[in-house]
Amino acid sequence: MTNSIAEIEDSRCIFVIGSNTTECHPLIARRIYRGKEKGAKLIVADPRKIQLGRFADIAVNHRLGSDVALLNGIMHVIVKNGWQAKEFIEKRTEGYEELERTVSEYTPQRVSAITGVDPGKIERIAELYALNRPASLLYAMGITQHSTGVDNVKSCCNLALLCGNLAVQGGGVNPLRGQNNVQGACDMGGLPNVFPGYQSVNDPGSNEKFSKAWGRKLSDRVGYTITEMVPAMEEGRLKALYVIGENPKLSDPDWKHLDAAIRRLDLLVVQELFLSETAQIADVVFPAASVAEREGTFTNSERRCMRFRKAVEPMGNALPDWEIIMKLSNAMGYPMSYESAKAVFNEMSALTPSYAGMSYERLGLDGLTWPCPEPSHPGTPYLYKERFLRVNGKAKFHGIAYLDPAELPDEEYPYFLTTGRMFAHYHTGTMTRVSPHLDAEQVGGYVEIHPADARDLNITEGDIVVLSSRRGRMEAPARLTHTVEPGVFFLPIHFGENPANVLTNPAFDPIAKIPEFKVSAVKAEKLREP
Amino acid sequence: MNCRIVPSICSYCGTGCGVLFLVVDGRLMGTLPMKTHPVNEGKLCIKGWNLHEYVNSFIRLKSPLLKKDGRFRKCTWEEAIGFTADRLRSIVREHGPDSVGVLVSAKMSNEENYLAQKFARVVIGTNNVDHCARL
Amino acid sequence: MHDDVKNQVKEMLNQDVVDLFLAYRMMDGHPLPFAFSRENIEEVEDLVTGPARYPLEKLALEILKIHPEATLGILARECDQRALNVLSTWNQLEAGRVKTIRLSCCPSNLKEHSDCSYLEPHVSGSCKTELGFEFGAKTEDLEALAPERRFSRWMYEFEKCIKCYGCRNICPVCFCRECSLEHPDLIGTGPLPPEVPLFHLVRAVHMAGRCIDCGLCEDACPAEIPLRLLYGKVNEIVKEVFGYETGTSPGQSPFQVLGTEMMPEPL
Ligand code: SF4
Ligand code: SF4
Ligand code: SF4
Numbered sequence: 037m038t039n040s041i042a043e044i045e046d047s048r049c050i051f052v053i054g055s056n057t058t059e060c061h062p063l064i065a066r067r068i069y070r071g072k073e074k075g076a077k078l079i080v081a082d083p084r085k086i087q088l089g090r091f092a093d094i095a096v097n098h099r100l101g102s103d104v105a106l107l108n109g110i111m112h113v114i115v116k117n118g119w120q121a122k123e124f125i126e127k128r129t130e131g132y133e134e135l136e137r138t139v140s141e142y143t144p145q146r147v148s149a150i151t152g153v154d155p156g157k158i159e160r161i162a163e164l165y166a167l168n169r170p171a172s173l174l175y176a177m178g179i180t181q182h183s184t185g186v187d188n189v190k191s192c193c194n195l196a197l198l199c200g201n202l203a204v205q206g207g208g209v210n211p212l213r214g215q216n217n218v219q220g221a222c223d224m225g226g227l228p229n230v231f232p233g234y235q236s237v238n239d240p241g242s243n244e245k246f247s248k249a250w251g252r253k254l255s256d257r258v259g260y261t262i263t264e265m266v267p268a269m270e271e272g273r274l275k276a277l278y279v280i281g282e283n284p285k286l287s288d289p290d291w292k293h294l295d296a297a298i299r300r301l302d303l304l305v306v307q308e309l310f311l312s313e314t315a316q317i318a319d320v321v322f323p324a325a326s327v328a329e330r331e332g333t334f335t336n337s338e339r340r341c342m343r344f345r346k347a348v349e350p351m352g353n354a355l356p357d358w359e360i361i362m363k364l365s366n367a368m369g370y371p372m373s374y375e376s377a378k379a380v381f382n383e384m385s386a387l388t389p390s391y392a393g394m395s396y397e398r399l400g401l402d403g404l405t406w407p408c409p410e411p412s413h414p415g416t417p418y419l420y421k422e423r424f425l426r427v428n429g430k431a432k433f434h435g436i437a438y439l440d441p442a443e444l445p446d447e448e449y450p451y452f453l454t455t456g457r458m459f460a461h462y463h464t465g466t467m468t469r470v471s472p473h474l475d476a477e478q479v480g481g482y483v484e485i486h487p488a489d490a491r492d493l494n495i496t497e498g499d500i501v502v503l504s505s506r507r508g509r510m511e512a513p514a515r516l517t518h519t520v521e522p523g524v525f526f527l528p529i530h531f532g533e534n535p536a537n538v539l540t541n542p543a544f545d546p547i548a549k550i551p552e553f554k555v556s557a558v559k560a561e562k563l564r565e566p
Numbered sequence: 567m568n569c570r571i572v573p574s575i576c577s578y579c580g581t582g583c584g585v586l587f588l589v590v591d592g593r594l595m596g597t598l599p600m601k602t603h604p605v606n607e608g609k610l611c612i613k614g615w616n617l618h619e620y621v622n623s624f625i626r627l628k629s630p631l632l633k634k635d636g637r638f639r640k641c642t643w644e645e646a647i648g649f650t651a652d653r654l655r656s657i658v659r660e661h662g663p664d665s666v667g668v669l670v671s672a673k674m675s676n677e678e679n680y681l682a683q684k685f686a687r688v689v690i691g692t693n694n695v696d697h698c699a700r701l
Numbered sequence: 702m703h704d705d706v707k708n709q710v711k712e713m714l715n716q717d718v719v720d721l722f723l724a725y726r727m728m729d730g731h732p733l734p735f736a737f738s739r740e741n742i743e744e745v746e747d748l749v750t751g752p753a754r755y756p757l758e759k760l761a762l763e764i765l766k767i768h769p770e771a772t773l774g775i776l777a778r779e780c781d782q783r784a785l786n787v788l789s790t791w792n793q794l795e796a797g798r799v800k801t802i803r804l805s806c807c808p809s810n811l812k813e814h815s816d817c818s819y820l821e822p823h824v825s826g827s828c829k830t831e832l833g834f835e836f837g838a839k840t841e842d843l844e845a846l847a848p849e850r851r852f853s854r855w856m857y858e859f860e861k862c863i864k865c866y867g868c869r870n871i872c873p874v875c876f877c878r879e880c881s882l883e884h885p886d887l888i889g890t891g892p893l894p895p896e897v898p899l900f901h902l903v904r905a906v907h908m909a910g911r912c913i914d915c916g917l918c919e920d921a922c923p924a925e926i927p928l929r930l931l932y933g934k935v936n937e938i939v940k941e942v943f944g945y946e947t948g949t950s951p952g953q954s955p956f957q958v959l960g961t962e963m964m965p966e967p968l
Contacts, residue, residue: 041581041605042604042605058863058893059863059893060579061579061580061581062579062581062611062612062863062865062923063581063583063605063606063609063610063611063614063923064581065863065923066606066609066923066924066925069861069924069925070826070925072826072828072832073825073826073827073828073829073832073833073925074826074827074828075826075827075828087860087861087863087893087894090860091857091860091861212580212581213579213580213672214579214580214672215579215580215672215673216575216576216577216578216579216580216582216672216673217577217580217671217672217673217674217675217676217679218580218672218697219580220672220675220676220679221670221671221672221674221679221697222697223676224670224676224679224680224683225679225680225683225687225695226670226671226679226682226683226695226696226697227695227696227697228693228694228695228696229693231683231687232680232683237687237693246687250684250687250688251688252688252691254687254688254691255663255664255687255691255692255693257664257693258693259664259667259692259693259694259695259696260667260694260696261696262669262696262697262698265667265694265696268667273664273665274665274666274667274694275657275661275665275666276653276654276657276665276666276667277666277667277668277669278654278666278667278668278669278686279669280668280669280670280671280674280678280682281670281671281672281673281674282669282670282671282673282697282698283698284669284698302653302657303650303653303654303657305650308627309620309626309627310623310625310626310627311625311627315627318631318633319632319633319653320630320631320632320633320646320649320650321627321630321631321638321646322630322646323626323627323628323629323630323631324627326577326620326621326626327574327575327577327617327621328572328574328587328594328617328618328621329621330675332675332676332677332678333675333676333677334575334577334582334675334676335582335676336575336580336581336582336605337580337581337582338582338605340582340604340605341676342575342582342584343575344574344575344577344675345572345573345574346572347570347572347574347587347589347594348587348589348592348593348594348621349592351621351626351628352626352627352628352629353628353629353630353643354626354627354628355643356678357674357675357678357681357682358675358677358678358681360647361678361681361682361685362681363643363647364647364650364651364685364689365681365685365689367647367648367650367651368651368654368655368689369689370688370689372681374681377675377677377678380677380678380680380681381676381677383680384676384677384680400729400730401573401584401600401603401728401729401730401731402603402604402729402730403604458891459611459612459863459864459893460612460613460864462578462579462613467577467578467620468578468613468620470619470620470623470625471616471619471620471623472619473612473615473616473619473866473883474612474613474616474619476883476885476890477612477864477890477891478890478891482891515891517892519892567720567721567738567764567768567771568738569721569736569738569760569764570736571733571734571735571736571760573728573731573733586733586734588760588763590763590764590767590768591767593767595763595766595767596763598734598755598871599867599871599921600731600733601732601753601754601755601920602731602732602753603731606923608753608920608921609865609867609921609922609923610865610867610921610923611863611865611923612863612864612865612866614865615865615866615867615870
């Protein structure tokens with residue numbers, strides 16, 4: 037996020053796109069409620085009728101995967117009316133002409149034909165967003181999990197830049213991270229191309245720095261992303277996989293394909309709290325300690341690095357992840373001898389400029405937001421105050437043309453399928469489904485179907501429905517609801533016995549390598565009554 | 567009789583709410599929101615309020631497991647680590663370091679992510695490190 | 702005033718009057734609930750009485766679940782005291798299990814004057830008045846509204862609910878082993894918001910004769926719903942109709958007014 041979570045309250049306009057915030061980030065939704073009640077305008081754009089939409093000044097349900105078109109249409113209206121932030125564009129950005137050229141083609145009428153959103157509503161959104169500054173734009177997986185994910189993100193940034201809604205208190209572009217420490221995992225170099233602090237593995241300076249610090253010459257060849265690992269496993273280039281705290285079997289698109297690929301591995305090592313779907317097919321399983329049983333730091337969506345503390349002893353013989361990795365490293369002949377998580381933190385912060393000013397003592401209970409380059413630095417609640425991260429300090433507009441999702445409904449597979457979360461569960465369900473109070477809220481999987489579609493398919497509430505796509509088939513009980521539009525089904529991702537990713541499309545964004553979970557084409561059939 | 571209230575951070579979504587764990591005699595009894603935490607100001611969602619439940623789940627893994635003839639059996643840490651280190655070493659020797667991949671996790675701490683990628687890069691010698699946040 | 706409290710706490714611990722004493726202690730600038738013990742008596746020096754308030758009596762019940770023979774001390778504001786009264790009224794707390802050190806208290810409809818503020822005051826946004834009910838509104842303000850407007854404002858408030866159950870979880874007088882809010886035949890599960898207005902009305906009805914207006918629920922509600930006003934209204938009715946005021950003494954029984962001897966099953 038470029039802003040802090042609390043700042044959302046002080047925005048004059050909050051634009052939520054592709055985020056079911058009340059279910060997936062409830063305590064961020066609270067800030068939206070508060071902002072709204074302080075007088076901010078609220079715009080909600082989501083293919084489903086989400087809870088937040090009920091409180092919006094304007095809520096639209098655009099067709100799945102049509103985000104770029106919608107955003108271009110909004111920008112078209114802004115430019116046409118001269119509402120853009122001219123001074124900001126002049127001083128702090130470049131490439132505006134390119135943007136203007138591109139969006140000029142996206143008239144509300146044309147956008148309406150693509151998105152299904154009434155042209156008048158597009159104009160109204162443009163007006164609310166452009167004329168109530170600072171405006172905060174919030175998005176989540178509904179923007180990123182597309183084959184055009186990077187285009188979607190760039191379009192969000194275009195819109196914010198166009199109105200000068202970046203680098204100001206209460207104004208910014210705020211991706212909401214789906215999982216607890218995604219931010220931290222990326223910051224720490226959990227990516228194939230960078231060391232901690234986003235220092236490139238193939239930059240000679242960075243490579244030398246880390247080679248020296250760690251005492252070995254490091255590879256400068258960019259590694260495989262998770263989406264590239266699958267074909268590498270299939271083709272026998274990847275022989276061993278060490279999976280820590282993840283359940284790719286349930287979170288990867290195209291389950292069957294992945295399953296076959298994983299089985300070709302010579303060695304699968306899984307480190308987990310539970311015997312997850314992935315752990316079940318492992319050769320070795322390491323039992324890990326939970327959040328209450330170890331200490332360390334997490335970095336949340338607003339880049340706030342916070343300490344969690346050990347409350348109880350690990351269950352059975354489970355060990356903290358860092359101790360397991362240390363054991364394995366020692367056994368492989370590279371000695372590691374950290375006394376505590378704090379010792380690891382100190383080594384890390386010395387090598388990571390944005391964390392350099394942090395220490396366990398300084399973090400206290402409030403934590404610190406990065407960048408925090410020195411021990412006297414107070415942390416940075418919002419980014420890019422003075423300059424943007426590019427060489428010349430200016431932000432760049434990108435003219436982005438709309439592209440259809442990789443798969444659209446056709447005669448054989450006539451329905452859209454989208455996936456997501458529900459409020460009581462989390463990710464692949466390994467943690468929430470064993471929690472009695474959460475399990476009680478939702479015991480098993482289901483598929484949301486609009487009553488009109490249900491009528492056509494002769495389906496009633498609770499009937500078991502077979503869904504199939506070009507990749508596979510699965511069954512789930514029907515839940516009839518007006519939350520989805522006619523022609524669209526929704527599947528929650530948490531339930532291994534009704535795995536959504538049997539159906540989803542592994543087509544991925546060429547740059548971010550994020551698969552298109554949010555759009556695929558399916559057909560449905562009633563199997564039996566409940 | 568021993569009772570402690572330990573501040574921590576919710577490990578579910580990326581909001582990062584401040585919680586307090588109630589520990590009585592070394593047992594995790596419950597979760598409370600931290601009133602003065604800058605992120606959540608004393609409120610939690612249903613997942614945060616029940617954070618202690620998965621920690622206490624009886625189906626947690628309690629021992630390392632090794633698969634033999636298609637079936638898991640419990641083993642010691644020494645066996646599990648020894649087996650894994652041997653296999654990894656011989657795979658690296660035979661097929662090179664880039665034949666190994668490490669998937670780190672958004673559920674691990676910063677320290678653990680740091681160590682895991684360091685492990686991949688230094689001990690194995692590959693940049694095949696990624697996490698599932700794309701998914 | 703602090704020193705006075707600290708000395709009393711030390712004395713209670715040293716003289717074995719209580720096994721643990723529940724109050725607050727500063728940690729990195731945050732007042733957190735803390736269990737003081739005889740073994741670490743020096744920690745009492747760091748005891749603070751506020752400003753945050755947590756349901757200490759609820760923590761006490763959790764400890765007593767594991768150590769039913771223990772005696773616990775609690776730093777008790779007016780609201781804690783009222784909560785303890787309700788808990789013993791409803792047979793959830795054995796007499797003498799909890800000893801208190803009394804403290805002057807916070808603003809509440811049950812007590813007009815106050816010399817401490819316990820929570821950050823809830824400020825209503827400028828639109829809250831338009832859209833919903835302002836925090837701190839009085840039940841008279843409710844009545845001043847036309848019924849349709851009153852209805853639609855409450856509906857607006859309830860529709861924000863994210864079903865965190867925080868209002869129940871934090872409530873010092875919510876102690877039922879089986880909660881109606883989780884009864885699938887009564888309130889459906891699955892979608893958000895939970896069934897409007899059933900979820901909230903069920904809780905409101907159950908708070909009749911119980912809610913002691915401590916405000917913890919409202920403070921814990923992520924959806925900014927003025928719950929205190931709702932339960933306050935319910936209890937006003939109980940007071941009017943039955944002449945019953947909750948939490949005023951430990952001996953009263955809400956069923957006395959109904960002329961029955963029935964009591965809920967004890968712990
Ligand atoms: S309590 Fe809820 S909103 Fe807060 S971090 Fe946990 S899951 Fe996210
Ligand atoms: S004010 Fe809320 S938390 Fe306090 S007793 Fe009443 S219902 Fe319970
Ligand atoms: S605390 Fe608020 S949001 Fe949570 S269940 Fe109660 S009323 Fe709903």
